[in-house]
Amino acid sequence: MQARSKNHVFKPKTLSNGLICYPLPKALIATTGSADVEPTSYSTTSKHPAWRNAMNLEFDALLRNGTWTLIPPTSDMNIVGCKWVFRLKRKADGSIDRHKARLVDKGFHQQPGVDFEETFSPVVKPTTICLALSLATSADWPIR
Template identity: 40%
Template structure:
């Protein structure tokens, strides 16, 4: 595997560890474990040259049942009409515009349900323990 992908996966795991998003625990008997998978993206600069490799570790949430495994699915995003309105307003008012890309922004959300996810293949503890995603 390319070093760019390996580095990107390492950075994703480091971000999860650094933010204390989960802890490694044995799976309780009454809980179900969710699988996981890596999602890979290549980001390019405006001139078409390579910017970076991006690897995201995601829970296979499509196996969940609403009302049983989760009760709400919410992802705050800005509507395109809102973005265009802000850009038009900034243009008319001659405002400076700055862009910000926040890595791992989903880690700052609140989680109500308990989620147990298997560790990704290749992890030193793969197969014996699971990740418990912290809940509030």
Template identity: 45%
Template sequence: MVRFIATRLCWFLNDSLKSQDMISLGPLVQWLSFPIVEPVNVYDALKSFNWKTAVHVEFDALQYNGTWIVVKVPPRRLVVRCKWLFKLKTNPDGSVHRYKALLVAKGFSQVPGHDFIGTFSPMVKFATLHVVLSLDVAQQW
């Protein structure tokens, strides 16, 4: 974040010096006076109204999509923990576009063969799609 602020400050001063105008510190002071920091954990995020809203929006979307179901933990199995990630999306001028919260699973804690046997990812190959469409045209379905 500090590198981002320093880069933006250099751009601002560089643009001001190129235009040969007097440097007005008003916009710069206004821009630097209210830094918005991305929270590192959910406890810090819930203290801010905007981040709290982003957390609720993400959690509601996950529940609406049926991302998970609550089940009893089988014996000798570990629960896959999760973590909240926070990202501040900005416009090109540096103003805040939106507050984004993501709930991600810590899948690295799983042991293959013990916690899971296989994975499934619904993927369609273009060759398969081509064959199905060709059959559709040929059979006039």
């Protein structure tokens, strides 16, 4: 005699509020292959050409933008490390659009007043700029 669970047949569960929870058929359960998994470490990522290309693009962009200036460390400096964060950007149909790599600093090692005085991140969304410009033009405000 074979049990239902060995054949992957399960009874629906009745919840406390009276709703019935039916198990999903296997055909509806999404599975991800090894190519669809976002890596978590540099050692596994550095072996794949697509991820290496994404890291090169990110590093080149950081150099072009002048994100940092290298200086020789002194004994009183707190050296802030960094790590790579990897994401798969997908199209609307779920297929992979591109591989995205970001080099982020480990800012949690910094101490206020010792390593930095204030923080400022000049980030603005394009819709905010459009709104501000439309308000300025409709109210005849000077724009500079």
